[in-house]
Amino acid sequence: MPELPEVETIVRDLSHLLPGAKVRGVTVLRPDLIEGESADEFAARLKGKKIRGVTRRAKNIVTDLGGERLLVNLGMTGRLLVAREGEEETGHLGVRIALDGGRELRYHDARRFGRLWIVGEDAWRAWDGELGVEPLSDDFTAEWLLEKAARSRVAVKTWLMDQARVVGVGNIYASEGLFRAGVDPRRPANSLTADEAERVVAGVRRVLGDAIEHRGTTFLDYRDARGERGGFAARLQxxxxxxxxxxxxxxxxxxxxxxxxxxxxxxxxxx
Ligand SMILES: [Zn+2]
Known part of the structure; x- marks a missing residue:
C-alpha cells in the first residue's frame, strides 16, 4: 500500500511532467473508481482544463486545474503513469486522460480500492481541514506531539498511524521511524518524555526523507510515475x-x- 514517500515520489515526477498540459479527453473504463459524480460528468468536467501544478496532501495526488482540483488516492494497488499515446498498456487500466502533445495520464488499479474525484474551492478547504498534520512540515514538532498525545494511552505506533493526527505515515514507516527513535512501539503515546518525542519526530522525518530519496518502497504493486519500482525496500531496518x-x-x-x-x-x- 503506498504511503507518503511513494505518493511524494509520484507527485515530484508528475510536477515536472504535467504542468502546462491540457486535457483533450477522458475515457473512464472503470466507473466505480470515480467518486462524487458519474463517469460522464467527471469526464466532461476535466475536458479542456489546463494542468497548473501537481502537489500532495496526505496520501493523495492533487492536480491543480485552476479553481478546481483533481484528487487521486491510489488505494492499495493504484498506479498513475504518464505514457505516450499508443504505448503498450500495463494491466487494469481504469481511467485514461488524453493530454495535448500526444501524451496520456493513465490510472491503473488491480484491486480498485483507489478513487479519483474533483473538488471545487470550498470542498477542497473542507476536505483539507479535516486531515492531520503533514509529517514533513514545520507543524510536526515534539511540542505538538507532546500536547496532542497528552491524553492518549493508545500505543505510540498506532497513534502515529491515525490519519486525523499525522497523515501519510502507514505501517512501514511507523515501525521504521520508531526504530530510528529507539522508542518501543507499545509505549502509550502519553508516556513519551520530551526527549523521546524529539526522537520520534526526528525518526519519522528521517525515514520518510530517506525513502523519498530512494523513490519509495516496492513490495508488490507500487510503481512511480514512470512505471519503475522504488528502491527503499532493501534499506528497511x-x-x-x-x-x-x-x-x-x-x-x-x-x-x-x-x-x-x-x-x-x-x-x-x-x-
Ligand atoms: Zn537492536
Whole structure:
C-alpha cells in the first residue's frame, strides 16, 4: 500500500511532467473508481482544463486545474503513469486522460480500492481541514506531539498511524521511524518524555526523507510515475525482518500485532 514517500515520489515526477498540459479527453473504463459524480460528468468536467501544478496532501495526488482540483488516492494497488499515446498498456487500466502533445495520464488499479474525484474551492478547504498534520512540515514538532498525545494511552505506533493526527505515515514507516527513535512501539503515546518525542519526530522525518530519496518502497504493486519500482525496500531496518538480526545490536527483530497490523521492532534497542 503506498504511503507518503511513494505518493511524494509520484507527485515530484508528475510536477515536472504535467504542468502546462491540457486535457483533450477522458475515457473512464472503470466507473466505480470515480467518486462524487458519474463517469460522464467527471469526464466532461476535466475536458479542456489546463494542468497548473501537481502537489500532495496526505496520501493523495492533487492536480491543480485552476479553481478546481483533481484528487487521486491510489488505494492499495493504484498506479498513475504518464505514457505516450499508443504505448503498450500495463494491466487494469481504469481511467485514461488524453493530454495535448500526444501524451496520456493513465490510472491503473488491480484491486480498485483507489478513487479519483474533483473538488471545487470550498470542498477542497473542507476536505483539507479535516486531515492531520503533514509529517514533513514545520507543524510536526515534539511540542505538538507532546500536547496532542497528552491524553492518549493508545500505543505510540498506532497513534502515529491515525490519519486525523499525522497523515501519510502507514505501517512501514511507523515501525521504521520508531526504530530510528529507539522508542518501543507499545509505549502509550502519553508516556513519551520530551526527549523521546524529539526522537520520534526526528525518526519519522528521517525515514520518510530517506525513502523519498530512494523513490519509495516496492513490495508488490507500487510503481512511480514512470512505471519503475522504488528502491527503499532493501534499506528497511526492521519492517518485514522478523527473526533477522537487528542492524544495530544483532538481537532478533520481533513481530507483534497492534490494531490488526504487524509491528516490527528490536526489543533491545527500543525501550
Ligand atoms: Zn537492536
Amino acid at each position: 526492521v519492517y518485514d525482518q522478523e527473526g533477522e538480526p537487528c542492524p544495530v545490536c544483532a538481537a532478533p527483530i520481533e513481530r507483534i500485532v497492534q490494531g490488526g497490523r504487524s509491528t516490527f521492532f528490536c526489543g533491545a534497542c527500543q525501550s
